[in-house]
Amino acid sequence: MSDNDCRVTLMAVATPLFAEKGFHGVSVRELAKAAGMNLSMISYYFGGKEALYAAVLSQQFATLGQVTDIKALAMDPLGKFERYIRSTVERYRKNPYLLRFYTSELTNPTPSFQLIVKPAIREVLVVLQEIFNEGLAAGQFRQGLDPMDTILALAGMINFYFLLEPVTQEMVNHAPQRDEVLVNHLMDIFTRGVAV
Amino acid sequence: MSDNDCRVTLMAVATPLFAEKGFHGVSVRELAKAAGMNLSMISYYFGGKEALYAAVLSQQFATLGQVTDIKALAMDPLGKFERYIRSTVERYRKNPYLLRFYTSELTNPTPSFQLIVKPAIREVLVVLQEIFNEGLAAGQFRQGLDPMDTILALAGMINFYFLLEPVTQEMVNHAPQRDEVLVNHLMDIFTRGVAV
C-alpha cells in the first residue's frame, strides 16, 4: 500500500467511527483494526490520534465552503436561500457524517473547534446574512426583521430536521425521495414568514 | 454528609462535567475530585460511572415534561406555540446544560439514549403535532402544510439558535434581556409562515 493509500484508508475508516462515537469514544486500536493496519501506523502517518481526528474534521468542513458560491449566483435572495437549503440537504445526503461532527464539536468541543469548525460555520452565517441584507435593500423582505435571528431560523429549520433523525425515523419518511417536498415546505414557510 | 447529600452533590458536580466533555471525556477520578469525595463513592451510591450518567440524564430530561402541560392551556394554537418557544428559552436559561446532553446524545448516543432521551423528545414532538392539528382543524393554519415538517421547523428555529451559541457569541447578543425580542422575531416569522 502506498503512502497516500494508507492516509486515505485511515481517514475513510476513521470518519464514521469518530462521527458515531466521538473523539474519546474511539481508540487507536479500534481505528487500526478497522483499517486493517497496525496501530503504530496512525502515529507514523498522522502523528497521533488527535492529528488524525483533525485531518478528518478539516476534510468534512471543507465541504461547507461551497456555500460561499451561492452569494455570486444570478438569483434573487429568496432563490439563493432556497439554493442554500437544497445544497444543505444534498451535502448531508452525500456526507452522512458531517452533521455529527458539526454538533459534536458544538457541544463537546475538541481543540480543533476554534481552528476548523468555528471559522467554517461563521463563513456560512456571514454569507447568509449578506444574502438577507441584499433582499432587504431590494425591498423584498419586511422591515423590522433581525438579520441574524432570521438566517439562524432558516439554518435551524433544515439542520434540526436532520439532527432529530434518530428520534423521528419512525415518525417521518426520511427517504431522499421526499427531500424535494421538504425543501418546498420549508421554503414555503420561510418565504411567507419574511417576504413583504 | 448524609446519604442523600452525597447523591445530590455527585449529580450536581457531574452535570456540568458530563455536559461539557461528554460521557467518555470525564473520568471517575475527575468526578470524585470535583465532588470532594473518594472515587469509590460513585460505585457505592450509583453503582458505577454509567449509572451516575444515567441519573443525571434522567434529571435533565425530566424538565422536558413541562411541554405536555401546554396542550391543556386555554389558548389558541399559535398562543400555545408561542408558549412552547418561550418555555424552551426559559428552560435553557434555567438549565444551561440540557441542550448539551440533548445534542450529545443525538450525535453520539450512549445506552441511555433509547431509554431516556428518545422518549422525552418524542413526547414533545407529539404534543406540538397535536397543537398543530388543533389549529388546522380550527382553520387557523394553511392547508397543505405537513404537520411534522412544520413543527420540526418551529423547534429547529429555537433549538438551533442556542446550539450555535458557541459560534455566534461574538455576532449576537445572547444576554437574557434580549430573549423576549428573539421570541417575538421567531413567532413573527412562524406565524406569517403558517397562518391562513
Added chain:
DNA sequence: GTCTATATTGCGATAGAC
C-alpha cells in the same frame, strides 16, 4: 514502510481496613 514488544499512563471497579 511495517511489524512486535513494550513503556507509561490512565481507566473503572472493588476488596478490605477502619
Added chain:
DNA sequence: GTCTATCGCAATATAGAC
C-alpha cells in the same frame, strides 16, 4: 459510610527489529 490500596485492563505512543 468512607477510606487506602490495588487489581485488571485499556489507553496512547514509541523504540527498535526487519
